[in-house]
Amino acid sequence: NSPVRGRDGSVELIVHRVEDVTSFIRGREGGAAPDEGLGPRTANMDADLYIRARELQELNEWLRQAHARERETALTLQQSMLPASPPEQHPYAAVRYRPAVGSLNVCGDWYELTDLSDGRIAVAVGDVVGQGLEAACVMGQLRSALSAATRVTQGPAQAMEVLGRYARFVEGALAATAVQVVIDPVAHTVTYSCAGHPPPLLLQVQGAVEVLDQATDPPLGARSEDVPRPQAAIGYAPGATLVLYTDGLIERREEDIDVGLTRLIRSLARHRGLRPEPMADAILADLGVTGGPAADDTALVVIGL
Structure with missing residues (x-):
């Protein structure tokens, strides 16, 4: 039996008798021509199998192109929703995004840099469960919601609380993870809150790497x-x-x-003294994320304080 998906999404089942297929194959292995020694029924099946094989080949190519179009659309949608962060606007920041290659498992990761009115800077990254266009749409909603909440709340914990409540009403947003830090360049402090996300790292001037894991909570919703x-x-x-x-x-x-995580900490300490742009490239190289095939999306934000 051979399941075949039609262009309209319907599924058909092609049924072949086992003895007919066996007879056909044995005849081929013996070098018989389609109409020599196989009988009229098997000869007819020869033509039928050839037609079906061509149909399957055409259908597989159509599905491959459809998957490629969906992935390209998802990537384009994600890139249009992520901040451009031009160097002249955020000279202290380096951002790298590497989508998963060779699959539709894209568009779940996001980042956001927000300049607050009092001179502070809010930076966030997040990860949506799912893949393809659905994940891209959820990502856009969460990123926009957090950006708005950051401007009207006091600190990252309140902003993440608002985001968590909002996620309960967005299909596909539950169990998404996110972390936000607010940098105060005057007080020289980093305030943070995490919802099920890997902890940020702070490389101090003297070389110590601090793991910011003292404000960790379950994922959104x-x-x-x-x-x-x-x-x-x-x-x-x-x-x-x-x-x-x-x-x-x-x-x-x-x-x-x-x-x-230990590998990342060692990489960060090893490249102490680098500016954000070269450090971001060095980290990706050390962690083996350099633009080749990857199993998952990767977002990286490096901030010089």
Whole structure:
């Protein structure tokens, strides 16, 4: 039996008798021509199988092109919704995005840089569960909601609380992860709140790498609304570097995610002193994310403080 999906989405089942197929194959292996020694029924089946094979070949090519178009559309949609972040607007930041290659598992990762009116800077990254156009649309809604909430709330915990409540009403947004940090360049502090996302890293001037994991909570929509989201703060000296990322940077199959996190920490410490742009490239190279085929999307934001 051969299932075939038609161009209208319907599924048809092509049925061949086992003894007919066996007879056909044995005849071919013996070198018989289509109409020599196989009988009229098998000879007719020869032509039928040839036609079906051509139809399957054409259908497979049509499906391949359709999948390629969907992936290209999803990538274009995601790129149009992510901030451009031109160097002249954010000279202190370097952003890298690497989509998954060879599959439709794209458009779940996002990032956002927001300049606040009091001189502070809010930076966020997130990851939506799912793939393709649906994930791209959910990503756009969450990113826009957090950007708006950041401008009217006091601190990242409140902004993440608003985002979590909003996610409950967006289909496909539950279990999405996100983290936001607010940088105060006057007080030299980084305030942060995390919803199920890998922790940001802070490379201090003296070389120590701080893991910002003191304000971690479950993913969006996966916690009680009666409990406020946690928030923590840490100080830094001018010249420090802040790194936010998605799990595609550190997660590998058959490897504990802590191994990837340790690899990232060592890479960050190794390239101490680099400016954000070259540091972002060095981290991707160390972690093996350099533009080749990847199993998952990867977003990386490097901030010079």
